[in-house]
Each structure stands twice: as structure tokens, then as C-alpha cells.
Amino acid sequence: MILLLRLLLAAASGLLVFASNEPLGWWIAGIVAMGLLYVALMPWGRRPGPGMWSGALIGFLQALVAYLLLLPWIGEFVGNLPYIALAVVCALYALATGAGGVAIARWRFGFLAFPFFYLLVEWARSSFPFGGFSWVRLAWGQVNGPLANLAVWGGPALVTFAAVLVGAALVGLAFRRTRWVALSAALLPLAAGLITGLTVVNRDEPTVGEVEVAAIQGNVPRMGLDFNAQRRAVLANHARVTESLEATPDIVIWPENSSDVNPFTDPQARALIDAAVADVGAPVLVGTITRDEVGPRNTMVVFDPESGPATDPDGYHHKHFLQPFGEYMPMREFFRLFSPYVDQAGNFQPGERDFTVDIGDIVLGVATCYEVAFDPAYRDAVLDGAQLLSTPTNNATFGFTDMTYQQLAMSRMRAIEVDRALVVAATSGVSAIVHPDGSVSQRTGIFEAGTLVETLPLRDSITFAARYGFVVQLALIIIGGVLAVAAVVTTSAFPASRTRRR
Numbered sequence: 001m002i003l004l005l006r007l008l009l010a011a012a013s014g015l016l017v018f019a020s021n022e023p024l025g026w027w028i029a030g031i032v033a034m035g036l037l038y039v040a041l042m043p044w045g046r047r048p049g050p051g052m053w054s055g056a057l058i059g060f061l062q063a064l065v066a067y068l069l070l071l072p073w074i075g076e077f078v079g080n081l082p083y084i085a086l087a088v089v090c091a092l093y094a095l096a097t098g099a100g101g102v103a104i105a106r107w108r109f110g111f112l113a114f115p116f117f118y119l120l121v122e123w124a125r126s127s128f129p130f131g132g133f134s135w136v137r138l139a140w141g142q143v144n145g146p147l148a149n150l151a152v153w154g155g156p157a158l159v160t161f162a163a164v165l166v167g168a169a170l171v172g173l174a175f176r177r178t179r180w181v182a183l184s185a186a187l188l189p190l191a192a193g194l195i196t197g198l199t200v201v202n203r204d205e206p207t208v209g210e211v212e213v214a215a216i217q218g219n220v221p222r223m224g225l226d227f228n229a230q231r232r233a234v235l236a237n238h239a240r241v242t243e244s245l246e247a248t249p250d251i252v253i254w255p256e257n258s259s260d261v262n263p264f265t266d267p268q269a270r271a272l273i274d275a276a277v278a279d280v281g282a283p284v285l286v287g288t289i290t291r292d293e294v295g296p297r298n299t300m301v302v303f304d305p306e307s308g309p310a311t312d313p314d315g316y317h318h319k320h321f322l323q324p325f326g327e328y329m330p331m332r333e334f335f336r337l338f339s340p341y342v343d344q345a346g347n348f349q350p351g352e353r354d355f356t357v358d359i360g361d362i363v364l365g366v367a368t369c370y371e372v373a374f375d376p377a378y379r380d381a382v383l384d385g386a387q388l389l390s391t392p393t394n395n396a397t398f399g400f401t402d403m404t405y406q407q408l409a410m411s412r413m414r415a416i417e418v419d420r421a422l423v424v425a426a427t428s429g430v431s432a433i434v435h436p437d438g439s440v441s442q443r444t445g446i447f448e449a450g451t452l453v454e455t456l457p458l459r460d461s462i463t464f465a466a467r468y469g470f471v472v473q474l475a476l477i478i479i480g481g482v483l484a485v486a487a488v489v490t491t492s493a494f495p496a497s498r499t500r501r502r
Contacts, residue, residue, distance in 0.1 A: 002047065003054055009040040010058045014065025020141030021070060022405035027145030030138060034167025037062050038114055041098060042105035042171070049106055052099040052491075059098020063091035067136055073401035078341050082325070090136055093125040103487035111172035112185060113483040115164035120480030122160055123473065130324040134373045135406070138163055143409045143438060146193035149201050151417040154472035155375055155465045159413070161476055162189035201416055202437035206461030211362055211388060213456055214249040214280075215425040215433065216242050218258060219449040220396045231260040234427060235269055237449060239276040242284065247453045249282050251360050255427040256287040256298070256369050257394040263288060263309070277303045283359045287368070287392050290318075295349040298327060300366050300392055302359045314358045317366040318351020321374045355381040362387050362458060365420065369393040372410045375473075379466045382418045387458035389415065389422040396428040400446055404430045412438040418466045421456040 013036040020030030040058050043049035050058065067087035075083030100117050104110045118138075126134035139156035142148050147162045154161075166189050172182030218238030221230055238258040245252075263270040263286075277284045283304045290299040298319035302310045310316050322328050329335065329345035336342040355377050356363050365381030365388065367374075372391050381389065391411045395404040408430055415422040415434045422434040429446035433454045444450040465472070 002044075003050065006040040006050060006054070006058055007061055009036045010062035011065045013037040013040065014062045014067075015069065017062075017066040017138065017141065018069035020138075021402075022140075022143075022409045023402055025141075025144045025409070027142050027147070030141040030163050031167045031170075033066075034118075034138075034164045035171045036167075038101070038105060038111060038168040038171045039175075041101040041114075042110065042175070050102055052102050055098040055100075055102030056095040057098065059094040059096070059101060060091050063094035063097070064088065067091055070136060070402070070406070073398040073403035076398045076401055076403075078344070082339070082341060086133070090125060090133055093121050096124075097121045100484040100487065103491040104483065106491055107487060108176070108178065109172075109181065110487075111168035111176070111182060112165070113487065114168045115161045116476055116480035117484045118164045118480075119157060119161045119473075120477040120484070123157070123477045130330050131321060131374075137373075140406065140409050140413065143412045146190055146197060148413055148416055148438060149193045149197040150189070151413050152196060152200055152419065152463045152465055154476075155379075155417050155469040156413060157375075157469070157473035157476060158465075162193070165189055197437070202419070202435065203461075204457075206419065206459045207457040208387065208460050209362075209458040210455050211251060211360070211458055212247070212249040213388070213423050213433075213454060214242075214245060214247065214252045214282075215423050215431045215452040216252060216254050216258070217426055217429060217431040217444050217448075217450045217452075218242075218255075219447060220428050232269070235259045235261055235272055238427075239272045241449050241451060242276040243279045245280055245451055245453070248280070249453055251362070251364070252280055252282050252284040253390050253392060253423050253425040254284060254286045255394055255425045255431075256300070256392045257289070258392075258425075258427060259286055259288040261288075262290055264290060273303055274308070277305050281305055285357065285359055285364070285366070285390065285392065287394070296347060297351060298322070298348050298368060299351075300357065300368060302357055310357070313352075313354065314356075317355060317357050317368065319348070319368045319371060320351050320353050320355070321371040321377065322348050322350050323370045327370075353380060354384070356384045356386050365389040367391055367414075369395075369407070372407060372414060375469060378414045378418050378420070379469060382420065382462060382466045386420065387460065388456060389418070389420045391422060391424045392426075393424065394427045395430075404446065408432055408434075408440075408443075412440065417463065417469070419461045419463050420459050423452075423456070 013033040016029040016033035019026045067090050104113045126132040139159035150158045169182045169185035218241045221233045261269040290297045301316040327346045327348040363385040365386030367377035371377045416438045424432040432443040433441045442452045
């Protein structure tokens with residue numbers, strides 16, 4: 001009966017993690033979720049805490065509920081089986097969260113140690129295998145709250161750590177005698193986030209100029225066309241919407257796959273793009289498919305009204321972080337034994353780790369769609385001189401699901417992390433203008449054509465997270481590993497009744 005109650009708390013925790021993410025965006029729910037998870041793992045009164053196997057089950061259930069609710073968009077194109085499989089695989093990592101968490105929660109100050117270990121497991125899930133799956137980091141659900149401002153010091157890793165610390169410390173405050181320590185641990189991250197938001201985030205001093213940017217959302221036809229005609233219609237839509245612009249912006253950003261027909265091999269596609277670029281009279285960043293001696297590439301390339309398409313690496317970005325099982329298929333022959341969907345995956349090749357393009361007179365940081373979830377993308381971009389950021393994306397495959405809102409939350413946190421304005425250009429929505437404090441001044445709806453035009457600041461600041469974010473994360477996860485080993489050793493050496501000090 002006690003285990004059942006713990007499992008119910010774990011399931012409630014998973015539900016609240018989902019609620020913290022967009023489109024609900026109830027950031028406080030993520031903190032409460034971490035508190036409930038810690039309660040489910042800790043000893044209650046004179047009762048011994050759960051064993052490690054029970055703890056593993058608790059951790060798994062909590063994560064499984066969260067991911068089943070967060071990731072249905074995966075199944076929009078490939079069906080429910082791959083979506084459920086991904087949720088289960090991601091949740092398997094939380095077996096370690098629960099098992100190690102049980103050992104840590106038996107310590108008097110376990111609520112201080114648990115956030116380190118939680119982050120260690122999140123890092124593993126976000127890194128391995130095939131580059132990991134960082135879409136489900138706890139931090140993304142904090143973008144509407146004060147803890148998001150801590151991204152400027154340590155990126156999403158520090159935000160996750162802070163959210164778990166506040167939640168676990170509130171439990172320590174309620175259940176432990178070390179209440180002053182617990183109260184301090186709960187309040188300090190919140191206070192640090194508020195102070196950072198007032199004193200560090202989005203200051204005017206690093207602004208070195210302004211640029212008028214237009215984001216184009218051409219929309220996609222929903223039915224009635226074969227695949228080839230659909231791709232051409234998407235390109236025609238973006239050209240038409242660009243030509244309808246009344247303003248004359250400094251630069252224009254089209255989405256990923258806005259020209260899914262290669263304009264370097266297709267004269268008709270090239271003519272449409274050239275006409276739109278000439279009409280708007282400004283350089284346009286176009287998302288297209290290219291091919292070189294390595295293979296097919298997912299490419300963002302600058303078309304200039306005077307010089308035409310970029311011919312050197314400074315004018316294009318080949319997507320570096322490719323989506324496994326989508327843009328490419330790892331271990332294709334092996335996975336073909338289990339699923340007919342394998343051969344629907346692409347064979348795209350990754351570009352160099354270069355996330356900037358020269359467009360007009362500015363350096364633009366580019367993280368194409370899935371890349372926004374990876375820490376190095378925008379950090380490398382600003383270290384290489386990016387003054388403004390862009391997230392060109394194609395979310396049309398995922399219909400009216402939550403995917404586009406979840407991705408926008410990531411772009412918002414990245415803007416805070418590296419102190420840059422950011423332009424999201426999506427084929428079918430949501431496109432948005434994001435300011436360096438993560439706020440959104442304009443956005444489009446889903447599956448409607450539209451344009452967003454705004455004058456945005458150009459920045460030359462280098463935040464602590466941009467330069468040292470990896471070091472911050474590395475330090476936190478190493479501490480998490482050491483604490484977990486120490487907790488397991490002490491738990492094995494002493495019965496739970498002796499480690500359950502009050």
C-alpha cells in the first residue's frame with residue numbers, strides 16, 4: 001500500500017512536469033513536481049524508505065508519465081509505436097534517478113545532494129546514444145519563471161539544477177529539522193533568478209546597433225497535392241508572402257525547408273527565390289536541401305539581391321546536429337529488422353560545427369530546428385561573433401501538436417542564456433520575435449501565412465554561460481556522480497533505520 005502511494009506521487013510528479021512545459025507553461029508545477037518526486041523517494045517518519053528497486057520503479061514511472069504526455073507529436077507522422085518506444089527509452093534513464101535518489105534521500109541533507117544527481121541523469125539522457133535526446137530537459141518548463149534567468153550563468157543545466165533544488169528543499173523544510181538550511185536552499189535560487197533578471201539579463205550596454213528583421217511564414221498546403229507538388233507549393237508560398245511585404249527590412253529569414261526543392265539544381269525553384277529576393281531588396285536566409293560530395297545536406301543559405309546565393313562557408317549553415325531516426329538512421333540495417341518505418345528516415349550528412357552566417361552587414365547565429373536543444377549551437381555562435389540569433393524550423397509534419405510551443409520555449413531560454421534577440425521562422429507556425437530577456441513581442445498562429453517585422457538590438461556581449469556553461473555543467477554532474485556513489489556505499493554499509501537521522 002505504501003509503495004502504491006509512492007507510485008501515485010511519482011505519477012503526479014510526471015503530470016506536473018508536463019504542465020510546466022509549453023503550451024501550459026506553469027513553471028511552478030515543475031518545482032512542485034520535483035518536490036513530489038523527492039517525497040516519493042525519501043523515508044517517511046519511522047518507516048524505512050523504499051529499496052533501490054522500488055526507487056527505480058518510482059523514477060521510471062515519474063519519467064514515463066511526463067514523456068508520454070510531452071511527446072505525442074513524435075507519433076503524428078510515424079504512428080504511436082515509435083512515440084511510445086521513445087518515451088519508454090527516455091524513461092529508462094530515470095531508473096537510475098530513482099535508485100540513486102533513494103540512497104541520497106536517506107541522508108539528513110539529501111535534499112541538497114539530490115539535484116546534483118538528477119542533473120547527472122538528465123545529462124546522460126541528453127547526451128547518449130546518438131547525441132542523446134535533450135528535448136525533455138526539466139529546464140525548458142521554467143522559461144516563464146525567475147529561475148530561467150539563471151541560464152545566463154550556466155545554461156539549461158543550471159536551471160534544471162535550481163528547479164530540483166527548490167523543490168527538494170521545500171520538502172526538506174516540511175519534513176526535516178534542518179529547516180534553516182532547507183529554507184535557504186529553497187529561497188536562494190529564486191532570489192538569484194530574480195536579481196539576475198533585474199541586473200544582468202537584457203541590459204542595453206552591449207547593444208552595438210539595430211537591424212530590422214522580417215520572419216516569413218509561408219504556410220504549407222494541407223491536402224490535395226502529391227509530394228513533389230507540395231514541396232513546390234511551399235516554396236511558392238514563401239516567395240509570395242515575401243513579395244507581399246510592405247516594409248523594406250534589412251534582412252529576411254525564411255524557415256527550414258522553405259525551399260525543399262534544391263535551387264542549385266532546379267531552375268524553376270531558383271527563379272522563384274531570385275524573384276522574391278529582388279522584390280524585397282534585402283538578403284534572405286533560405287532553408288533548402290543541397291548536395292555535395294559528402295551527401296545531402298539540410299542547409300540555410302543566404303541569397304543576396306546583388307550577388308546572388310552565397311558560395312563560401314560564411315554564407316551558409318549545414319545543419320550539424322541532425323535528428324536521429326528522422327534526418328538520418330543510425331544502425332539502419334539493424335533497426336530495419338524491427339520496423340518498416342526505418343526506410344522513411346533520411347540520409348542527411350552533418351555539417352561542420354559552425355553556427356553563423358554573414359547576412360547583410362551582420363553576423364547571424366543559426367540553429368536549425370532540432371539544433372536549438374543543443375548547448376553548443378548558440379554558445380559557439382556568439383563566441384564566433386553572432387550579434388543576433390535565428391531558429392529556422394519546419395514543424396509542419398507535427399500538425400497542431402505541442403511540438404512547436406515546446407521548441408519556442410527552448411529558443412526563449414537560449415535568448416536569455418546568450419543575451420541575444422532571436423527570430424523564429426517556421427514554415428507553418430509558430431514563428432516569433434524573441435527579445436534577449438526571453439519575452440515574445442510577436443508571434444504567428446499555426447497553419448496560417450504571415451510576416452513578422454521588427455527592429456531588434458545587435459549585441460556583442462559574451463555571457464558567463466556562453467563561455468563557461470560547459471564547465472558549470474561538468475562540475476555539477478561530477479559532484480552528482482560522487483554523491484551518488486557515496487550515498488550507495490553508505491546505504492549498503494548501514495541499515496536504512498540508522499541512516500534515517502532526524
